[in-house]
Amino acid sequence: xxxxxxxxxxxxxxxxxxxxxxxxxxxxxxxxxxxxxxxxxxxxxxxxxxxxxxxxxxxxxxxxxxxxxxxxxxxxxxxxxxxxxxxxxxxxxxxxxxxxxxxxxxxxxxxxxxxxxxxxxxxxxxxxxxxxxxxx
Amino acid sequence: xxxxxxxxxxxxxxxxxxxxxxxxxxxxxxxxxxxxxxxxxxxxxxxxxxxxxxxxxxxxxxxxxxxxxxxxxxxxxxxxxxxxxxxxxxxxxxxxxxxxxxxxxxxxxxxxxxxxxxxxxxxxxxxxxxxxxxxx
DNA sequence: GTCGATTTGTTCGTATGTATG
DNA sequence: GCATACATACGAACAAATCGA
Numbered sequence: 065x066x067x068x069x070x071x072x073x074x075x076x077x078x079x080x081x082x083x084x085x086x087x088x089x090x091x092x093x094x095x096x097x098x099x100x101x102x103x104x105x106x107x108x109x110x111x112x113x114x115x116x117x118x119x120x121x122x123x124x125x126x127x128x129x130x131x132x133x134x135x136x137x138x139x140x141x142x143x144x145x146x147x148x149x150x151x152x153x154x155x156x157x158x159x160x161x162x163x164x165x166x167x168x169x170x171x172x173x174x175x176x177x178x179x180x181x182x183x184x185x186x187x188x189x190x191x192x193x194x195x196x197x198x199x200x
Numbered sequence: 201x202x203x204x205x206x207x208x209x210x211x212x213x214x215x216x217x218x219x220x221x222x223x224x225x226x227x228x229x230x231x232x233x234x235x236x237x238x239x240x241x242x243x244x245x246x247x248x249x250x251x252x253x254x255x256x257x258x259x260x261x262x263x264x265x266x267x268x269x270x271x272x273x274x275x276x277x278x279x280x281x282x283x284x285x286x287x288x289x290x291x292x293x294x295x296x297x298x299x300x301x302x303x304x305x306x307x308x309x310x311x312x313x314x315x316x317x318x319x320x321x322x323x324x325x326x327x328x329x330x331x332x333x334x335x336x
Numbered sequence: 337g338t339c340g341a342t343t344t345g346t347t348c349g350t351a352t353g354t355a356t357g
Numbered sequence: 358g359c360a361t362a363c364a365t366a367c368g369a370a371c372a373a374a375t376c377g378a
Contacts, residue, residue, distance in 0.1 A: 124260035133374030200288035269355030
């Protein structure tokens with residue numbers, strides 16, 4: 065697929081869709097680097113701003129992680145450990161606050177799970193590390 | 201706090217941190233508008249791209265919603281309806297794909313909950329609308 | 337340790353389109 | 358129609374971080 069500058073969908077969204085597909089199909093593997101901004105601008109014939117917005121979009125989706133002066137990398141989600149939801153507990157999912165993201169060293173685009181146990185205790189978990197379960 | 205162009209943390213991240221704090225402390229109230237891009241560039245002495253990326257970051261965190269031709273507004277989270285997790289079910293939280301966000305009409309920065317029931321059925325829920333519970 | 341190549345961060349200028357009031 | 362404000366897009370330039378020779 066190529067990019068159509070005259071489409072009603074923004075160029076940067078088209079590029080993000082293209083890269084997302086390459087990630088989801090495994091054409092770009094977890095841990096490997098995205099092509100540099102310069103390469104992406106050349107190969108797709110778009111401006112650098114479109115490239116940067118496309119990468120920012122993928123970052124906000126938790127698909128890639130960008131390191132300044134180095135590159136953008138496909139995030140690999142760690143094994144999800146199973147966490148049992150105790151009786152009487154409740155959970156909400158949301159994006160972390162700035163403090164939480166720094167304290168928990170979360171990458172961009174990683175939600176948190178706020179687990180409230182029946183006694184009022186609250187626990188905040190990185191959403192990409194856990195799978196909540198209710199045993200049968 | 202002011203912004204340090206020579207800091208190792210990107211200017212747009214510093215600005216986002218600054219605005220995020222104003223939101224979290226209630227200095228900027230839900231429903232109210234952020235200062236315009238022009239005001240933010242002037243008042244903080246940063247470039248337009250920095251302002252736009254900062255706002256985009258807050259948007260990706262679900263803190264603000266931008267209305268084209270009008271401004272950016274502090275998001276207010278809707279009521280959460282309680283959803284009971286059936287026995288044998290499991291849940292993961294993640295950011296939605298582009299398709300999902302369009303299909304479910306999710307604002308940016310809203311995670312989804314992927315609920316898998318014991319028979320293999322999968323349900324995707326907007327995370328800002330639900331609170332998962334396991335009854336006592 | 338220094339240098340240079342690569343890559344992302346930041347700013348500015350410019351332009352067009354779209355939505356609101 | 359007009360003014361304001363955000364959205365998209367390209368080009369150019371320099372700064373800063375990283376890495377390897």
